[in-house]
Amino acid sequence: QVQLVESGGGVVQPGRSLRLSCAASGFTFNTYGIYWVRQAPGKGLEWVAVISYDGHNQYYADSVKGRFTISRDNSKNTLYLQMSSLRSEDTAVYYCAKGSGSYLTPFDHWGRGALVTVSS
Amino acid sequence: EIVLTQSPDFQSVTPKEKVTITCRASQSIGSSLHWYQQKPDQSPKLLIKYASQSLSGVPSRFSGSGSGTDFTLTINGLEAEDAATYYCHQSSSLPITFGQGTRLEIK
Numbered sequence: 001q002v003q004l005v006e007s008g009g010g011v012v013q014p015g016r017s018l019r020l021s022c023a024a025s026g027f028t029f030n031t032y033g034i035y036w037v038r039q040a041p042g043k044g045l046e047w048v049a050v051i052s053y054d055g056h057n058q059y060y061a062d063s064v065k066g067r068f069t070i071s072r073d074n075s076k077n078t079l080y081l082q083m084s085s086l087r088s089e090d091t092a093v094y095y096c097a098k099g100s101g102s103y104l105t106p107f108d109h110w111g112r113g114a115l116v117t118v119s120s
Numbered sequence: 121e122i123v124l125t126q127s128p129d130f131q132s133v134t135p136k137e138k139v140t141i142t143c144r145a146s147q148s149i150g151s152s153l154h155w156y157q158q159k160p161d162q163s164p165k166l167l168i169k170y171a172s173q174s175l176s177g178v179p180s181r182f183s184g185s186g187s188g189t190d191f192t193l194t195i196n197g198l199e200a201e202d203a204a205t206y207y208c209h210q211s212s213s214l215p216i217t218f219g220q221g222t223r224l225e226i227k
Contacts, residue, residue, distance in 0.1 A: 035216075045156075045164065045207055047216035059214050095163055104211045106154040106170070110163040 002026040002109040009114030022079040022096030030074040033099040038092035053102045086118045126219035134227045139195040141222045143208035148188045152212035155193045159204045
């Protein structure tokens with residue numbers, strides 16, 4: 001069965017960096033686009049970034065562009081989100097989500113999420 | 121950016137009722153519209169893809185319709201376990217966007 005397990009969340013001071021990981025299993029990782037979606041406390045869903053199946057293409061929401069970097073290691077079936085210059089408004093649960101195809105598709109599986117709290 | 125507007129924001133309903141949630145896109149997105157259910161303290165779950173395609177394991181009381189800019193999620197015969205927040209999502213173009221969510225409370 002498909003599993004996505006996020007890790008690396010925690011409390012970080014404003015301006016600092018943090019890297020999230022998402023370990024995938026149960027499917028052929030290198031054939032699907034993978035996404036990061038976040039949810040601030042008590043708020044709705046916000047798309048953060050997407051990476052193509054081969055890692056060659058990455059796209060970001062304007063709110064994180066230039067500060068966050070999405071990457072993947074297909075040999076390790078793992079997705080990453082490097083977050084820098086963190087702000088209080090980045091506080092959220094960060095989900096990795098599997099696309100149902102290679103690019104711009106529905107998200108057919110989600111991880112349980114990793115909580116990132118940006119606070120001094 | 122394509123803006124998705126859901127209505128209503130909140131609805132309190134009784135079991136066995138028929139519930140309709142709408143999602144309106146700010147420009148045409150064809151059928152690239154998907155619906156998710158999120159229960160408290162859980163991650164979202166895909167309910168309907170491409171406006172009206174049902175998914176294995178999703179109860180048949182959930183159905184979707186629409187194309188272009190107007191879409192509907194219908195729950196026929198609401199059950200207590202359907203208490204959740206429902207989101208629409210468009211994959212027509214970047215940036216990917218979600219509706220603001222519709223919270224369903226069961227009376």
